Amino acid sequence: MTDVKTSDADRRFPCDEELRQGIELLFFAYRDFTAEPDAILAQYGFGRAHHRVIYFVGRNPGMTVSDLLGILRITKQSLSRVLGQLVGEGFITQQPGVRDRRQRLLHLTAKGVGLENLLTERQRTRFADAYRGAGTGAVEGFRTVMLGLIDAADRSRFPGRGPGGERR
Amino acid sequence: MTDVKTSDADRRFPCDEELRQGIELLFFAYRDFTAEPDAILAQYGFGRAHHRVIYFVGRNPGMTVSDLLGILRITKQSLSRVLGQLVGEGFITQQPGVRDRRQRLLHLTAKGVGLENLLTERQRTRFADAYRGAGTGAVEGFRTVMLGLIDAADRSRFPGRGPGGERR
DNA sequence: AATATATGTCAACATGACTGACGTAAAAAC
DNA sequence: GTTTTTACGTCAGTCATGTTGACATATATT
Numbered sequence: 001m002t003d004v005k006t007s008d009a010d011r012r013f014p015c016d017e018e019l020r021q022g023i024e025l026l027f028f029a030y031r032d033f034t035a036e037p038d039a040i041l042a043q044y045g046f047g048r049a050h051h052r053v054i055y056f057v058g059r060n061p062g063m064t065v066s067d068l069l070g071i072l073r074i075t076k077q078s079l080s081r082v083l084g085q086l087v088g089e090g091f092i093t094q095q096p097g098v099r100d101r102r103q104r105l106l107h108l109t110a111k112g113v114g115l116e117n118l119l120t121e122r123q124r125t126r127f128a129d130a131y132r133g134a135g136t137g138a139v140e141g142f143r144t145v146m147l148g149l150i151d152a153a154d155r156s157r158f159p160g161r162g163p164g165g166e167r168r
Numbered sequence: 169m170t171d172v173k174t175s176d177a178d179r180r181f182p183c184d185e186e187l188r189q190g191i192e193l194l195f196f197a198y199r200d201f202t203a204e205p206d207a208i209l210a211q212y213g214f215g216r217a218h219h220r221v222i223y224f225v226g227r228n229p230g231m232t233v234s235d236l237l238g239i240l241r242i243t244k245q246s247l248s249r250v251l252g253q254l255v256g257e258g259f260i261t262q263q264p265g266v267r268d269r270r271q272r273l274l275h276l277t278a279k280g281v282g283l284e285n286l287l288t289e290r291q292r293t294r295f296a297d298a299y300r301g302a303g304t305g306a307v308e309g310f311r312t313v314m315l316g317l318i319d320a321a322d323r324s325r326f327p328g329r330g331p332g333g334e335r336r
Numbered sequence: 337a338a339t340a341t342a343t344g345t346c347a348a349c350a351t352g353a354c355t356g357a358c359g360t361a362a363a364a365a366c
Numbered sequence: 367g368t369t370t371t372t373a374c375g376t377c378a379g380t381c382a383t384g385t386t387g388a389c390a391t392a393t394a395t396t
Binding site (some may be wrong): 216246249269 | 383386
Binding site (some may be wrong): 014128 | 181182184186187188189192193196197203227288291292300302308312318326
């Protein structure tokens with residue numbers, strides 16, 4: 001295991017400059033990370049919101065509308081328009097849940113999988129390049145810091161390797 | 169220096185699961201990172217766009233409108249509305265450049281500094297907690313990966329420590 | 337003197353978020 | 367078995383933030 005140990009001396013108070021660099025890294029990374037898919041989406045008459053829905057439904061097949069709302073943290077009215085378009089244009093299907101027939105379980109269609117791949121491909125490539133250039137130790141560090149930035153309640157969405165996330 | 173060396177064996181191809189976790193880490197981190205300031209901004213009748221302007225003007229006093237447009241990557245018409253409000257309500261001042269009198273050099277007023285601190289404070293705290301919990305090695309890794317995600321043209325905005333960023 | 341640059345402005349439009357109100361079907365509780 | 371809660375949907379209106387396109391003005395540059 002890449003178990004770079006973290007001494008107590010390592011856990012000092014970060015200075016203002018470091019913190020602001022973090023803030024800016026996040027801003028620029030997000031800006032550039034979303035730019036390519038946005039350009040593709042525009043050709044379909046879709047926006048970033050559509051990508052998010054397609055992405056998470058692709059990642060969690062059979063998820064409920066509530067699940068999706070919990071991830072996106074938007075209102076059902078906001079989701080409704082976007083999801084409605086995706087269902088209407090045949091990218092996503094809804095089917096009643098078996099245990100609970102009030103639920104509409106969401107799945108990508110073949111067409112939906114195609115678009116998901118097209119969009120996410122760019123983002124995967126961006127991460128693959130960044131990861132490969134950085135090495136696994138850096139990737140571990142990246143993961144640990146990112147988990148620390150995320151609200152504690154949502155850290156459990158990232159199970160697995162490394163103590164960084166679960167602690168605290 | 170914290171010079172964790174990165175062997176060639178370390179630079180393997182990341183698997184799909186790792187890449188998707190990266191994508192999701194970025195989504196959740198950005199979502200949670202912006203939530204607190206957004207809530208404060210709403211009380212001022214402002215939005216996230218105002219925060220971005222206040223942040224970068226605070227960080228680069230005397231910057232030009234062009235500089236700001238280059239960072240935000242939005243149109244001047246979009247910026248105009250937001251910047252106009254901030255100037256109109258006394259958070260930002262514009263003064264003609266000395267060398268080039270066409271420029272409007274941007275500065276925060278005392279009121280602007282106050283709001284900037286109020287907003288950015290939350291984000292700094294979030295980063296401080298994440299950094300302290302992770303240790304300096306992890307922070308280095310975070311920085312390296314984030315730089316790799318950012319378009320090469322903008323990496324020079326993050327000078328200094330570590331080889332991770334300048335290479336490539 | 338002509339051209340390019342830095343900035344601003346008017347107008348129209350799209351996206352994606354919000355609130356509030358109301359409706360329906362199915363599950364859960366009493 | 368009736369009531370209540372839950373999951374989901376919908377209509378209507380509003381706001382913030384982005385877009386394009388056209389035009390204006392002052393100052394630098396050629």
